[in-house]
Amino acid sequence: MKVWQIVGDGGIDALEQADRPSPAPGPGQVAVRVRANSINYRDLNAVRAPGRVGIAFPRIPNSDGAGDVTAVGAGVTGLAVGDRVAGCFFQDWAAGGISAAAMASALGGPIDGMLAEEVVLNAHGVVPVPDHLDYAEAATLPCAALTAWNGLVVSGDLKAGETVLLLGTGGVSIFALQFCALMGARAIVTSKSDGKLDRARGMGAWRTVNYADTPDWAGAVREMTGGAGVDHVVEVGGGGTLEQSIEAVRVGGHIAMIGVLTQGAVNPIPILRKSIRLHGIYVGSRAMFLDMNAAIAAGGLKPVIDRRFAFADAPAAYRCMEAAGHFGKIVIDFDGRT
Structure with a gap:
């Protein structure tokens, strides 16, 4: 063979x-x-x-x-x-x-x-x-x-009506978008490509953010959610995006830590102050x-x-x-x- x-x-x-x-x-x-x-x-x-x-x-x-x-x-x-x-x-x-x-x-x-x-x-x-x-x-x-399913449904206990922030349009994020649609959750998708964001909206994304045009995408996400923040983040970026994900999630929210595409230092204090549940997911x-x-x-x-x-x-x-x-x-x- x-x-x-x-x-x-x-x-x-x-x-x-x-x-x-x-x-x-x-x-x-x-x-x-x-x-x-x-x-x-x-x-x-x-x-x-x-x-x-x-x-x-x-x-x-x-x-x-x-x-x-x-x-x-x-x-x-x-x-x-x-x-x-x-x-x-x-x-x-x-x-x-x-x-x-x-x-x-x-x-x-x-x-x-x-x-x-x-x-x-x-x-x-x-x-x-x-x-x-x-x-x-x-x-x-x-x-x-399975990573997206574990991060949202198993570890995240995703409920209908909740709001989920998805970083990018790679494999995990697109499956997460589909699971959000399946579960009746609202998805916010980020990308630097307007074409990909158009496709995400066509698949049911509730809102989208071009992070190249909007570097403070966490602020945009909070504005979309009336200042509260999202219930869940599917975090595939790693150290370079985690601080904004922490800012974008609500008090008591959940971050499924999945990817390490970028590097960066993270201040853990907001995790404590907001009682965020940060969960490492490995398939x-x-x-x-x-x-x-x-x-x-x-x-x-x-x-x-x-x-x-x-x-x-x-x-x-x-x-x-x-x-x-x-x-x-x-x-x-x-x-x-x-």
């Missing part, structure tokens, strides 16, 4: 296509023919600076993929050859709270990921995919969608994934795919992510659709 693997610290240029033997499932495992991957910023970082995140060579990248079960190992129940499944970001986080052991089972980091024609996964590390989604759409769910468990998929199926939600690349063009998909011009998700389609 063919795989893409990280073989050195040379960034995207150090990705190498290679042949490996087809893997066979052991007890408690399933073999999956992968039909699509999606790329997250975390995957790009792993490719660009593998040494900095402790990746051993060679390593197959990417946490997110979907495909068909082709074989089941001894003791596996509830799964059969032909089932359409997506892999779980953490292969050993079935339910409950996260643990160090679960974190050590992240695909495309401590263990080989999904950018391969065939993979072996734990039976408790896959989920059935909603019937209305194709493989490329299903491949977008394991990291970005989610299999149980959360199942609940999210039930909601996606019931609501007929369709992931937003910006671009599709063929398996042979995988390096170009990372360069597309690096350019940061996408709206929604970037997909590698193993069946060759672009």
